[in-house]
Amino acid sequence: MFSEKFNPRFIRSLLHSTPLSLAEVASLVNQYPLNLEQSAFLLSASDNAAACKLVIEAACKLRSARWQRRLFLMPPLYISDGDPGRGGCLDHCVYCPWRNGNIPIQHLKRLPPEAVAFEARHLLSLGYGDVELVAATDSKLLKAERAAEFVKAAKSAGAKNIGINLFPFRQPENYRQLVLAGCTFTIVWQETYQAGIYRKMHPKGPKANFNYRLNAHDRALIGGIKAVGLAFLGGLADWRFETLAAIAHAQYLKEEYGANIIFGMPRWKNGAGIPMKLAPNSYGDQEFEFVGALYSLAVPDSLLWFSTREHFDLSARCAKGGGCMFTLDCSTEVGGYTQKGGFAQFPVYTRSFGEGVKWLQQLGFDPKVNLPW
Numbered sequence: 001m002f003s004e005k006f007n008p009r010f011i012r013s014l015l016h017s018t019p020l021s022l023a024e025v026a027s028l029v030n031q032y033p034l035n036l037e038q039s040a041f042l043l044s045a046s047d048n049a050a051a052c053k054l055v056i057e058a059a060c061k062l063r064s065a066r067w068q069r070r071l072f073l074m075p076p077l078y079i080s081d082g083d084p085g086r087g088g089c090l091d092h093c094v095y096c097p098w099r100n101g102n103i104p105i106q107h108l109k110r111l112p113p114e115a116v117a118f119e120a121r122h123l124l125s126l127g128y129g130d131v132e133l134v135a136a137t138d139s140k141l142l143k144a145e146r147a148a149e150f151v152k153a154a155k156s157a158g159a160k161n162i163g164i165n166l167f168p169f170r171q172p173e174n175y176r177q178l179v180l181a182g183c184t185f186t187i188v189w190q191e192t193y194q195a196g197i198y199r200k201m202h203p204k205g206p207k208a209n210f211n212y213r214l215n216a217h218d219r220a221l222i223g224g225i226k227a228v229g230l231a232f233l234g235g236l237a238d239w240r241f242e243t244l245a246a247i248a249h250a251q252y253l254k255e256e257y258g259a260n261i262i263f264g265m266p267r268w269k270n271g272a273g274i275p276m277k278l279a280p281n282s283y284g285d286q287e288f289e290f291v292g293a294l295y296s297l298a299v300p301d302s303l304l305w306f307s308t309r310e311h312f313d314l315s316a317r318c319a320k321g322g323g324c325m326f327t328l329d330c331s332t333e334v335g336g337y338t339q340k341g342g343f344a345q346f347p348v349y350t351r352s353f354g355e356g357v358k359w360l361q362q363l364g365f366d367p368k369v370n371l372p373w
């Protein structure tokens, strides 16, 4: 399990690597897959614009050779924002507008499987091939049997790959049930790999258990899931530490299980009723682009997933070369593609399938509607 291998002290020690010269950076970027120490050396050069450029160009070249500018389109389909009898989401994440008690009760919504099938059919009719099912921590969805009904509903609508972004299940056996229902990937963002900050951000609720979440990908992969998504939420903690921790996590899952890796790239954005105010931190657009490039050099077969929290132009710039997942149509309201009156989890950019595909093609990308695995 990753919690037994994860060594924050070692990662912190790597952050004090001596900055490299430009010539050393130029040599190192060609030595992919980079190990953790090499990744830390490149991180130490991240405030040098010329070094950043070398890293970004090398990653773009690598992704272009590996993926021939293919991008994989993935719409999220929100199925529940919580339990109406218990204040909504059972969790209290400080940064999230869906945290317990924040959504007015009249706006809480849970879709039944038939409505999920309807939403999925709508997305597929636009041209998509895969969907990601997303929900808050809902007591009804803590049981794999219930979650499997939603996966089956999306499958019956015709989706090829179905991912789940739900509260992680307890046993590998739970994931076996989901695989049998048609689930092919799971998304569990760790939010932060710094246990102390994690505790502050998740003061109570099921998500408060740091190690339970840290080991979620192990359980899913043991249960037969083939692709897993991991990420830190940019803005909560020191992005350099988080980046190295995410790389260590991905490399472990690859070595241990041969997992296909998706690196999420979410950055925190303010939303309705969030009390938290983050000090502006240094995880700006340049650092964001650099992190994506470093992920590609450290885990060359991985896909990056650019969130619609970001402006499309920034995501397209960071996705150069391909080898990335991309969202066009996006609603973070439950049932938000075919119904009105939901409560958005956070504000997003959205672009229609037809117009978005054309735009990506004009930029030289080759958008695909199914994941490559």
Ligand code: SF4
Pocket (backbone or CB within 6 Å): 089, 090, 091, 092, 093, 096, 097, 098, 099, 100, 135, 136, 137, 207
């Ligand atoms: S991030 Fe997820 S688990 Fe946390 S409050 Fe929001 S919906 Fe609930």
